[in-house]
Amino acid sequence: MIKEDDLIITKHAGEKMLNEGISEEQICTALQRGAKVRQTDGYLSVYTYFSVAYKKIGDKYKIKTVFIN
Secondary structure: OOOHHHEEEOHHHHHHHHHHOOOHHHHHHHHHHOEEEEEOOEEEEEEOOEEEEEEEEOOEEEEEEEEEO
């Protein structure tokens, strides 16, 4: 189970979270349940109405950006 403590949120992602109204809890759910697409430097997790671009670093998840689909 992914917890909020497992997230490393970049400044850009934090700003997008505020603008789009997406919480850390929602990001954790998207990482666990969303459809994963491999990208050049990480993954994109698509879940319900939003997506999360991230990179796995050890046991942590570096959140690069979030956006509404």
